[in-house]
Amino acid sequence: NAGVTQTPKFRILKIGQSMTLQCTQDMNHNYMYWYRQDPGMGLKLIYYSVGAGITDKGEVPNGYNVSRSTTEDFPLRLELAAPSQTSVYFCASSSGTPGANVLTFGAGSRLTVL
Amino acid sequence: GESVGLHLPTLSVQEGDNSIINCAYSNSASDYFIWYKQESGKGPQFIIDIRSNMDKRQGQRVTVLLNKTVKHLSLQIAATQPGDSAVYFCAENSGGSNYKLTFGKGTLLTVNP
Numbered sequence: 001n002a003g004v005t006q007t008p009k010f011r012i013l014k015i016g017q018s019m020t021l022q023c024t025q026d027m028n029h030n031y032m033y034w035y036r037q038d039p040g041m042g043l044k045l046i047y048y049s050v051g052a053g054i055t056d057k058g059e060v061p062n063g064y065n066v067s068r069s070t071t072e073d074f075p076l077r078l079e080l081a082a083p084s085q086t087s088v089y090f091c092a093s094s095s096g097t098p099g100a101n102v103l104t105f106g107a108g109s110r111l112t113v114l
Numbered sequence: 115g116e117s118v119g120l121h122l123p124t125l126s127v128q129e130g131d132n133s134i135i136n137c138a139y140s141n142s143a144s145d146y147f148i149w150y151k152q153e154s155g156k157g158p159q160f161i162i163d164i165r166s167n168m169d170k171r172q173g174q175r176v177t178v179l180l181n182k183t184v185k186h187l188s189l190q191i192a193a194t195q196p197g198d199s200a201v202y203f204c205a206e207n208s209g210g211s212n213y214k215l216t217f218g219k220g221t222l223l224t225v226n227p
Contacts, residue, residue, distance in 0.1 A: 004157075031213050040122050042203060042217035043158070050213065058214070090157050096213050099146055099165050103205075103215060105157035 002026050006091050006106035013081040013113045021076040021109050023091030031096045032074040033058075033103065034066065036087040043090060049074055050096065081113045122201065124222045133191040135221045137204035142185060144206035148215065149178060149189045152201045161189070161202075191223075199225045 007022045025032065030051045035043035035058075045058030049068040063085055065077040074093075078085060088110050092103040127133050139147065145166040150158035164171045164178045164187075171178050177190040187204050201222050205215040 033214075035217075040219075042219045045214060045216075048214060092157075094213065100163070101146065101207065101213050101215075102148060102160050102163060103158075104160070107157050108155075 004091055004093055004104055004106035006089075006109050008109060009107065010110050011112070013078075013111065015081060015083065015113060017081050018077070018079050019081070019111075020078075021089055021091070021111070023074045023076070023106060024072050025074075025091075025093040025104070026072065027093060027095075027104065028071065029093035029095050029104075030071065031094045031101070032068065033092045033094075034064070034074070034076045035090045035092065036060065037090060037108075038087050046076065046089075078111075083113050085111065086113045087111060122220055122222045124224065126224045126226060127194050129194060129196060129225055129227050131194055133189075133194045133198070133223060133225075135189045135191075135202050135223065137187040137189075137218050137221075139185050139187055139204065139206045139218070140216070141206060142182075146207040147178070147180060147187055148205045149176075149187075150203045150205060150217075151198075152203065152220070154200075158203060194223075194225050196225045196227055199223055 004025045033048045034046040037043050044060045047066040049055045088108045091106045094103045148163040149161040152158045162173045175192045179188045201220040203220045205217045
């Protein structure tokens, strides 16, 4: 099992450009998440999905979009990149088991917007 | 207001000592808690979890204590090793949902050989 795989690992964008961070998991998890982590800070939830075709906003959704067309994939789209979106992005997945909902994280995607 | 820059709480210990990392959680309705370890340049990794109907849970070299009265969680690492150097996060199920985790800011643990 590869677990949660994110691509790319690093990316530099110019202000106003758009891009998609890819995330795929092979654990057949229904739940998937996107978090961002700023330097010296914890993780903030951007968007999450409880199953294919269902997505919902987290704490910091502005400037991002997601889709969940399959169980395996949960891409994160930045439409108009801004310097405030410079961060490390983590995708995660979980089974959603009540009282045991452990999230498995990918290795992260470091994005810099200049 | 929110802090900017690197304001992680830090803990520095000698190799072989025991470490205690503390976390205050925010939501009295939270019923599930997880500790994660994050090494430099990597994603968070699961260490141990605890449900709110317990006050202690032990793993291999790690123990989590939960005090619901004061909304406090701690992670104890026995015989700390250099490989334990990392940032440690506590996370809680909050907001009444079963599947969303809210993360604390983290504590940087440095183990000196």
